[in-house]
Amino acid sequence: MKVLLSEIENHITPHALEEAQELVSATQEYEINQVEEGYYHCISRQPDYHVEITIKNDGIAIPKCHCTVFKKTRQCRHAIAALLLLRDQILRNLRSKKKSNHEFQATDEVLRKLNVTQLRSFLSSYALSHSTFRAEVLSNFLHLTRTPDYHSLFMDIAPLDKYGQVRLNRNSIKTVRGVSSTLLKHAQQFLKERALAETLRILEATILHLHRLFVKVPQFQEQLMVEMRMAYKIFDGLCSQAMAPRLQIRAINLALDICNRDGYTFPTGMKPLLAIIEPFILEEKTRKSAFILAEKKVQSENSQLIQWASLLLRWTRLWSINISNPAIRKKIQKHLPSVILENNQQGRHEDVLYLVDQVKPDEYSDAIQKVILQTGLRSAKQVGSEEVMIKLAYVLSLNHLDIDSWLFLHEKDPGKAQRILSIIEDMYQPGSDSSADELLLNGWQFTRKGGSIIQRIKAMDQSERLMEFDFMLKDKFRTELETAYAEHIISVRSAYGGIIARQKLNNIFGHLKAMDLFSSVALKIKEMEKEKQDEPTQDNHTIKGFVFDLDGVIVDTAVHHFQSWKKIMKELGIEISDSDDHHTRGAGRMESLEYLLDTYHVILSEEEKQFWASRKNDIYVDAIGGITPSDLLPGALIFLQASRDLGLKLALGSASKNARPVIKKLGVESYFDAVLDGNSAEKSKPDPEIFLNAASALRLDPAEVVVFEDAAKGVQAALAAGCYAVGIGDPSSLSAAQIVIPGLDHSNPSRIIELLS
Ligand code: G6P
Numbered sequence: 001m002k003v004l005l006s007e008i009e010n011h012i013t014p015h016a017l018e019e020a021q022e023l024v025s026a027t028q029e030y031e032i033n034q035v036e037e038g039y040y041h042c043i044s045r046q047p048d049y050h051v052e053i054t055i056k057n058d059g060i061a062i063p064k065c066h067c068t069v070f071k072k073t074r075q076c077r078h079a080i081a082a083l084l085l086l087r088d089q090i091l092r093n094l095r096s097k098k099k100s101n102h103e104f105q106a107t108d109e110v111l112r113k114l115n116v117t118q119l120r121s122f123l124s125s126y127a128l129s130h131s132t133f134r135a136e137v138l139s140n141f142l143h144l145t146r147t148p149d150y151h152s153l154f155m156d157i158a159p160l161d162k163y164g165q166v167r168l169n170r171n172s173i174k175t176v177r178g179v180s181s182t183l184l185k186h187a188q189q190f191l192k193e194r195a196l197a198e199t200l201r202i203l204e205a206t207i208l209h210l211h212r213l214f215v216k217v218p219q220f221q222e223q224l225m226v227e228m229r230m231a232y233k234i235f236d237g238l239c240s241q242a243m244a245p246r247l248q249i250r251a252i253n254l255a256l257d258i259c260n261r262d263g264y265t266f267p268t269g270m271k272p273l274l275a276i277i278e279p280f281i282l283e284e285k286t287r288k289s290a291f292i293l294a295e296k297k298v299q300s301e302n303s304q305l306i307q308w309a310s311l312l313l314r315w316t317r318l319w320s321i322n323i324s325n326p327a328i329r330k331k332i333q334k335h336l337p338s339v340i341l342e343n344n345q346q347g348r349h350e351d352v353l354y355l356v357d358q359v360k361p362d363e364y365s366d367a368i369q370k371v372i373l374q375t376g377l378r379s380a381k382q383v384g385s386e387e388v389m390i391k392l393a394y395v396l397s398l399n400h401l402d403i404d405s406w407l408f409l410h411e412k413d414p415g416k417a418q419r420i421l422s423i424i425e426d427m428y429q430p431g432s433d434s435s436a437d438e439l440l441l442n443g444w445q446f447t448r449k450g451g452s453i454i455q456r457i458k459a460m461d462q463s464e465r466l467m468e469f470d471f472m473l474k475d476k477f478r479t480e481l482e483t484a485y486a487e488h489i490i491s492v493r494s495a496y497g498g499i500i501a502r503q504k505l506n507n508i509f510g511h512l513k514a515m516d517l518f519s520s521v522a523l524k525i526k527e528m529e530k531e532k533q534d535e536p537t538q539d540n541h542t543i544k545g546f547v548f549d550l551d552g553v554i555v556d557t558a559v560h561h562f563q564s565w566k567k568i569m570k571e572l573g574i575e576i577s578d579s580d581d582h583h584t585r586g587a588g589r590m591e592s593l594e595y596l597l598d599t600y601h602v603i604l605s606e607e608e609k610q611f612w613a614s615r616k617n618d619i620y621v622d623a624i625g626g627i628t629p630s631d632l633l634p635g636a637l638i639f640l641q642a643s644r645d646l647g648l649k650l651a652l653g654s655a656s657k658n659a660r661p662v663i664k665k666l667g668v669e670s671y672f673d674a675v676l677d678g679n680s681a682e683k684s685k686p687d688p689e690i691f692l693n694a695a696s697a698l699r700l701d702p703a704e705v706v707v708f709e710d711a712a713k714g715v716q717a718a719l720a721a722g723c724y725a726v727g728i729g730d731p732s733s734l735s736a737a738q739i740v741i742p743g744l745d746h747s748n749p750s751r752i753i754e755l756l757s
């Protein structure tokens with residue numbers, strides 16, 4: 001049976017046609033593949049028939065069916081149905097290429113009326129044209145011709161002038177992109193139909209020309225990348241097929257040629273062409289030249305250095321070739337972490353593991369090493385390499401205190417994981433490194449080591465964190481848990497007292513109630529407090545008295561002192577520095593003046609000094625004129641009262657001659673058993689005189705006295721007197737004191753005594 005596709009109806013009987021049309025509408029699952037130029041397979045699965053169709057140059061179609069009817073009669077309903085289906089598909093293809101362009105629609109109309117032979121002659125008559133319109137038509141139909149010449153098509157639309165420059169503008173770039181994407185769509189279709197040679201032919205031309213233009217017209221690079229990306233995807237798809245050796249060689253040559261060009265760039269997120277054809281490079285010689293090319297890229301390339309470096313390293317692994325140039329080796333070593341991440345991103349896990357093994361630990365920071373090892377562990381999981389997984393998880397948990405890795409290790413090798421916990425416990429003091437603490441707490445939670453958790457949290461001095469774990473501890477470690485909570489509550493109470501303690505503990509109380517632990521902990525507290533009372537009271541009366549400095553401890557007048565100094569020095573024509581406060585604070589009036597005059601090289605007679613000292617005092621007295629009890633520093637009154645309640649003896653020990661009127665105005669005079677002021681000692685602090693005098697006024701040994709001071713000079717004086725010193729204010733300047741607190745509101749008398757004893 002031979003028939004023109006456009007005239008099937010005229011060549012067969014109406015009955016046969018009807019039968020065939022019925023079959024066509026019953027055909028649900030079928031495909032028509034173009035095996036080669038002019039040769040198609042029509043395969044229907046439901047109903048089952050298989051027809052091969054050859055279309056000769058003159059457009060005559062010759063079907064061949066595999067059924068017995070056809071073998072006997074050379075015609076069957078399958079053959080006719082297949083011809084009808086093929087004709088439909090060809091028409092559909094033509095129709096799908098229809099563009100909105102009006103002119104184009106007209107052409108399409110005409111083309112639809114043509115048979116394949118007529119179409120071929122139409123195309124060949126336009127093959128050499130280079131107008132935009134024709135280029136588009138050609139890109140649509142060129143593949144139907146016997147020897148499609150894609151190169152000429154590209155040269156036509158982007159020709160070089162006599163200086164070798166491409167003449168391209170915004171419009172022609174549109175044409176180039178249109179043509180490229182049309183051709184690439186055909187390539188994609190060919191690839192689907194497994195017409196690999198055809199696919200490669202289109203790719204060769206498209207990739208080559210896109211690269212050529214990419215370099216020649218940099219202003220359009222971003223636009224050209226869109227089609228380039230598509231071309232790379234199809235090339236990648238093509239190269240993953242089983243290709244004939246001669247096609248493989250063509251693909252290799254294409255890749256070598258393009259990659260070797262100056263300014264070669266591949267689309268971001270993709271790999272260079274050479275990486276795509278890697279599976280085909282089998283010959284030693286070709287490997288060598290690809291390797292050298294990649295080395296060259298690493299040496300020069302900067303924007304895509306990481307990708308080239310990763311390819312090069314991959315080849316050292318796969319092909320056992322070494323990088324001979326030490327400069328390249330060094331450059332790669334520097335970028336190794338990025339190369340590892342790149343390989344991870346590309347899903348090349350074997351490469352990741354190979355590279356992680358090459359990392360020299362001391363070349364990178366801890367954080368980078370951690371990321372590298374984590375990446376390695378992820379790849380080892382992908383590759384399923386048990387031994388490597390355990391090795392990496394071990395290092396990550398031990399050296400980088402990585403909890404996830406530890407959990408993973410525990411799953412794989414509980415013994416090793418256990419050992420890590422013991423090493424870390426020995427290595428890090430509780431509270432000294434939060435990551436170590438976290439790892440231990442997590443690990444113990446996992447291995448149900450409740451006792452260790454409680455102990456560590458207590459030693460970290462963060463007992464409120466028990467709340468995170470008590471859910472698991474409640475059953476097996478109930479007693480330990482209750483004791484820990486009780487101890488914590490007692491210590492907060494004694495450190496802060498009343499309201500503040502209650503505020504701080506509110507959260508825990510609520511939690512304990514919810515966990516049904518409240519009453520048992522309360523009972524425990526009672527027991528513990530009773531035990532404490534029953535303890536034979538040792539002589540903890542070593543501390544029997546407190547001596548308070550005034551300015552800066554009980555009242556905030558220290559600023560006024562310094563402001564007054566500033567003022568009179570300004571009157572003397574000098575701008576003093578804020579750091580001078582450190583030297584005048586605590587020192588007597590005259591001593592402070594002497595210090596300032598000395599520091600700023602001001603020479604005054606004795607009378608003048610007297611004048612300026614009393615001028616400073618006038619200004620100061622003026623400044624504190626309106627002082628009232630509300631000027632007491634926070635916590636001062638409560639502290640004085642609590643000290644009294646404890647039965648301690650109290651004294652004031654200030655260098656200020658204004659001390660008495662000030663405490664009177666503050667309303668705290670009655671708290672003191674003795675008041676020592678600027679008139680009570682001859683020598684100024686840091687001399688111990690004033691505190692020795694204070695201790696003896698209280699009839700106490702200085703060793704039984706605690707001095708509260710805001711000035712470094714005062715702390716020095718207290719210690720020199722043999723008293724305890726509590727610094728009030730900035731720990732950096734008061735570090736000599738046994739205890740430093742920000743203010744009296746931050747502690748209470750019993751806590752201070754407890755800490756000092
Ligand atoms: C306190 C202040 C000092 C001041 C000294 C003398 O100790 O800390 O800055 O110089 O008293 O004060 P007066 O009121 O006697 O000048």
Ligand code: MG
Nearest residue numbers: 549551552710
């Ligand atoms: Mg002071």
